[in-house]
Amino acid sequence: AIDIRQEFDVDAREIDERLRPQSLDDVIGQSQVVERVRVMLYATRKRNDTLGHILFDGPPGIGKTTLATVIPKELGVDLQIAAGPALDAPKDLLPYLTNAGHGSVLFIDEIHRLRPAVEEFLYPAMEDFRIDIALGEGLNARTINMQLKPFTIIGATTRAGMLTAPMRDRFVYREHLDFYEPDDLIEIVRRNAVKLKTKVTDQAAAEVARRSQGTPRKANNILLRTRDFATLKDPNGEITTEIAAHAMKMLEIDSLGLERQDRRYLKIIMDVFQGGPAGLRAIAHSLSIPADTLEDDIEPFLLRTGLIQRTPRGRIVTQRGYEHLGVTPGPGLRS
Numbered sequence: 001a002i003d004i005r006q007e008f009d010v011d012a013r014e015i016d017e018r019l020r021p022q023s024l025d026d027v028i029g030q031s032q033v034v035e036r037v038r039v040m041l042y043a044t045r046k047r048n049d050t051l052g053h054i055l056f057d058g059p060p061g062i063g064k065t066t067l068a069t070v071i072p073k074e075l076g077v078d079l080q081i082a083a084g085p086a087l088d089a090p091k092d093l094l095p096y097l098t099n100a101g102h103g104s105v106l107f108i109d110e111i112h113r114l115r116p117a118v119e120e121f122l123y124p125a126m127e128d129f130r131i132d133i134a135l136g137e138g139l140n141a142r143t144i145n146m147q148l149k150p151f152t153i154i155g156a157t158t159r160a161g162m163l164t165a166p167m168r169d170r171f172v173y174r175e176h177l178d179f180y181e182p183d184d185l186i187e188i189v190r191r192n193a194v195k196l197k198t199k200v201t202d203q204a205a206a207e208v209a210r211r212s213q214g215t216p217r218k219a220n221n222i223l224l225r226t227r228d229f230a231t232l233k234d235p236n237g238e239i240t241t242e243i244a245a246h247a248m249k250m251l252e253i254d255s256l257g258l259e260r261q262d263r264r265y266l267k268i269i270m271d272v273f274q275g276g277p278a279g280l281r282a283i284a285h286s287l288s289i290p291a292d293t294l295e296d297d298i299e300p301f302l303l304r305t306g307l308i309q310r311t312p313r314g315r316i317v318t319q320r321g322y323e324h325l326g327v328t329p330g331p332g333l334r335s
């Protein structure tokens, strides 16, 4: 199976680092979340307290890591970064916890993928800034307690629903990040073009924004590819509407912002499963893409745009989905 997410990540991570906002003022859109974060930060500073644990959930590339990196900067405290799936056992978490300075932030990405043993080890750390370390085995087994400095965990997840209840309950603040409004994405494209020292016309910026599935990471990605194309084709290296249109064609990004893999997903349900309902695993198998990747990276936008529906029996391509691909539904379509 090809994990498109991994392939994409190598590229994406580098771009993310270059274009990531450095302060809360730099964060565009999500105004209600940002406003609430400002209040948290203000109250924490005023009380000279440690910030309560925060959970951010939302689709990939939507700004969870961005907020998690901006918050410690605003507070002037250290940040450590860990990835949920990379923590195999409690001992892998130990260095992060013992290194966590007073008031510092530990960011755990994909926190819904923590193993149960790691998660349980984290509970007392989150609640009482204490860990219980098991030593020895059998009759000689004992537990020692270790006191930690008060610190903050910021968790990020693409699946709030997959978090266990006890884990979820330990977060004082829970914030959901949703897809961006077109104007916010345009602003992100404009600002990042400046950071990349690239000129982009207003119309072209709007075009890039419109095709980026409401997702800043995708907007950045398209901007970078389009900029390459402009360097090649435009004497001033400027991203014009024409250049943007050519680049979209080359990148196979359609009018709604769907990429090749999104269309393949729709096609498989139409062709192999007569429009559905089709189970997630069956679709994943037909596409040779992990089910997780489908659920995290591909389905959220298709659901939001109403191209597919989720039913208890599986996924269905809607009338709109058929229309978008210019296909006439067979007799099997039920929606």
Ligand code: ADP
Binding pocket: 015, 016, 017, 019, 020, 021, 026, 027, 028, 029, 030, 058, 059, 060, 061, 062, 063, 064, 065, 066, 067, 156, 188, 216, 217, 220
């Ligand atoms: P996530 O952690 O949700 O997968 P990131 O925080 O890594 O997403 O966001 C990916 C990239 O998108 C960032 O590096 C940044 O350039 C851009 N980005 C995300 N959210 C915003 C925002 N609110 N304002 C400006 N840029 C953003």
